[in-house]
Amino acid sequence: MPEQTSSAPIPQQIHWEENGEPRSARWRSEAGMPPPKRVVIADDRTxxxxxxxxxxEGTALLWRGDFQNARQLLQALARRADHKGKPAKKNKPAKIPATPTDAFNLHRQAQSQRARTLAMLLIPFDEDYSIPLRRAPEVKLACNEAYGRYEEPFIASMRELLGVIGAHEWRRTGVEIPALGARIHPHYGVFSPVRGEYVQMVADAPLPSGVKLAFDIGVGTGVLSAVLAKRGIARVIGTDQDPRALRCARENLALLNLDDKVELLAADLFPEGRAPLVVCNPPWVPARPSSPIEYAVYDPDSRMLRGFLSGLSAHLTxxxxxxxxxxxxxxxxxLRPREQLLAWIAAAGLKVLDRHDVRPTHPRAADATDPLHAARAAEVTSLWRLAAI
Incomplete structure (x- = not known):
């Protein structure tokens, strides 16, 4: 029998010099950023x-000063990255993107550069998730929720830590879902159902006659499975590839007393068998994610969308x-013309029974300063009711 090897990634290390001595520690980045090659020590005098x-320039700053001063420095870095408070250069008008696609690509490029720059402010952690800095907050619970148990000191970016703290607050307070009359509690790394209009459409669309079983493909927080169960469907099977999403959905369904009606499975798209109703809310934009949580928004080459359409008829009763x-x-x-979507539907042996449309209600749709305002203002979210031909 051949020797089995582990596929677990080797932990990355970050190296720096401090007080004339070489130092190193484990590096952690949920966004998948490599450890910076150049690191300098920074403190309250920086x-x-x-x-x-x-x-x-790509040089990271490992913070050794007051924690609250590090937060203020990060805010100052963000203001500079956003060019706030800086006078505009004379005789140099801003470049106007030629197409909406150019605007999107420029926006993503700017976002990526901003994220890399702000990630250069680093914070040390001890093995128990305590932070050895003055006025550092207690973050053990938030870190345990995000990372699980940890038994080794490490270095991470201040920006990531603030994301972990923010996710803990989201998880604690939850998101009000009118269609459920209850709150959904998103976990770290699981996309929050803040776009309530699509949830309401699932709550309002007419159910197929006599449906007792439904599949929820890409269960996420479990919000759509909960809506389907609340509508009286006796059994719902929710699938997801992300262990965090499955844990999140399991917790939410238990809080809603619906865990006896919803079965959760680790699967790539479909579970085995067929159902009279199969629901899927794939990522909406065909682009490459730059961090794990962006897989809920960006679907490279429309992989999940095409996979759902091509396999749907084989899983419908x-x-x-x-x-x-x-x-x-x-x-x-x-990025994807309507004709392409319709062609994929037809090629999968499907027909469109009906389509329910709704305009988004999130603040960005009305923000004229958003680089993608024209596209967001025209956006429509749809529930396509599909059937096998």
Missing amino acids: NADVAYRLAC PGGEGWLILSDLAEHLG
Whole structure:
């Protein structure tokens, strides 16, 4: 029998020099960023302009000063990254993107550069998730929720830590879902159902006659499974590839007393068998994610969308329906034309029974300063009712 090897990734190390001695520690980045190659020590005396210049050059700053001062420095770096408070250069008008696709690509490029720059401010952690800095907050519970148990000191970015703290607050307070009359509690790394219009469509669309079983493909927080169970469907099977999503959905369904009606499975798209109703809310934009949580928004080459459509008919009972919840934002950005979506539906042996549309209500849709405002203002979210031909 051949020797089995572990596929677990080797932990990355970050190296720096401090007090004339070489140092190293484990590196942690949920966004998958590699450890910075150049690291300098920074503290309360570090000037924000100097820190920003170093960060832009790819030099990380390992903080040894007051924790609250590090938060203020990060805010100062963000203001500089956003060019706030800086006078505009004379005789140099801003470049206007030629197409919506160009605007999207420029926006993503700017976001990526901003994220890299702000990730250069680093914070040390002890093996029990305590932070050895003055006025550092207690973050053990938040870190245990996000990372699980940890038994080794490590270095991570201040920005990531603030994301972990924010996710803990989201999880604690939850998101009000009118369609449920209850709250859903998203976990770290699981996309929050803040776009309530698509949830309401699943709550309002007419159910196929006599449906007692439904599949929820890509269960996430469990919100759509909960809505389907609340509508009286006796059994729902929710699938997801992400262990965090499955844990999150399991916890939410238990809080809603629906865990006896919903079965959760680790699967790539479909479970085995057929159902009279199969629901899927895939990522809406065909682009490459830059961090794990962005897989809920960006679907490279429309992989999940195409996989759902191509496998749907084989998982529907006769007379069953597939509900595809999808925004047309990609169409307005020039990333996927409507004709391509319709061609994929036809090629999968499917027909469109009906389509329910709703305008988004989130603040970005009305924000004229957003680089993608024109596309967001025109966006429509649809529930496509599909059936096998």
